Amino acid sequence: MTADLTLRPAARLTRPRAAPLRLDTAIGHAVMVILAVFCLFPVYWMIVTSLRPANEIFDATLWPTSASLENYAHALRSIPVWRMLANTFAVSALVTLAQVVTGLLAAYAFARWRFRGDRLVYSMIAMTWLVPFQVVMIPNYLLVANMGLLDSLSALIIPHFAGALAVLMLAQAMRSFPAEVIEAARMDGAGNWRILWQVIAPNLRGTIASLAILVFISTWNEYFWPLLLSRSPENSVIQIGIQMFMTSEGTAWGPLMAAATMASLPILLIYIVLQRQVVQSFMKSGIR
Template sequence: MIKKANIQNHLVLIIFSILSIFPMYWMVISSLKSESEIFSFSLFPSDLTFSNYSYAFETMPLVKMLLNSVTISILTTAGQLIIAILFAYAFTRWDFKFKGLIYLALSVTWLIPLQAIMVPNYVQINELGINGTVWGIIVPGLCSVFANIYLYQSFNAFPKALFDAARIDGISEWRILVDIVLPNMKPTIAALSIILIISSWNDYLWPMLVSRTLESSPIQIGLKSFVSNDSNLWGSLMAATTISCIPIFIAYIILQRSIMDTFLKKGIK
């Protein structure tokens, strides 16, 4: 009876896994199809071609845009993590006046849509002289309210006895954070990192407003160039999209162990 239940559970997992992977598979095989076959329902292209990839590289500076996306995602995520770690530790360790009010006000700002602050941000980066550059995309996103709240909840669950023991031993607050808290929060920070990286990687509206040339744009702006009112180059779009997914896959492979550890620990709790 137990074995039968296990078989049924595995069958359900296999079905859902196939459904999850199929869109990615369809994207890849569509990038290998010719224009005449792109709308067919064949699961494998009858005439395998790499012309879509060569056209994508010839049409736009794909490598440069990929490097821009990697730079934007890494620097934005790093800034968000540093600010979130310092915020979470400060709010966890110290009690001060209006602490609850400040946290509430910060939480409320999470509800403000990007469109409401785009004009002030645009004016600010113009004054800083970084409009039309990669830094113009990065700077307004260096602080993430989501990351602050996420890490605060995790830091707040950290055993307070360890803080007190470290302070009795004469360890400074900085060493407590670096040597005690962060090593135990590695899975949580890794899981948050992949969320922030994907969010920054897929951002489109703000980079479109700031970018002036393809050479200073992330890959998401370049993908839109394959779709227009005149013609839709679906094969080349699928090829460029496949290439744009590779860095995200690499990031997930590097961090997947830490992410799985986070899910397991959350499930045990």
């Protein structure tokens, strides 16, 4: 009797708690599905519009009555799409590599060394992160022009060679790195260079991967800086190629959407393959 009396109240107490949890879960999933539809529908509409013939561009149907790849053929004939995609990938990859390397070097100095004015320098770097690139675009343009690098891929890379976001993210990660591991490496005779590249960097692969994804996507989507520097399609990026379909005579929506789809495919593939790392990159980008 005692066992029965003690078990029944416990059963009665646990049953009412399970139902609200299931309801909350269902509501949460419903909200996420609705938000996913709102986020994915513009991408879907871009792809569908790229498949519409010219006489159906402004139709409101969810799928074209006669899907065609003519817009993709027109885009490939009008601009050097593959050359521009290759340029965009090269610029994004080199900027990502440069910011990761310079960020590691600067972050190690701020996290492990103490020198006069280190906090001031660190604060100034953090302040540059708050300044939009459009503010310093004209000074950078004059600098690049004096170097004779206009209409070149080097001009798209040099101003982004170092980034405040890379320094801040990596510095915070290095400050939380166990000091005992570094001291053990020093006792084994390792210098600063060896400690950075053989001890700290391999253990910060998650943070480095998150930073690389953020920088790569940001550089891939860059528009204003290439627009200011580019003079020829062969030395430009795909975002400028998309803009070429918008002229004073009108906008060729079909080829424009086709070029935009081809420009979005690499980023979509990166997200599909590295979905977990992409989500973690946005979570880790919050600087403490």
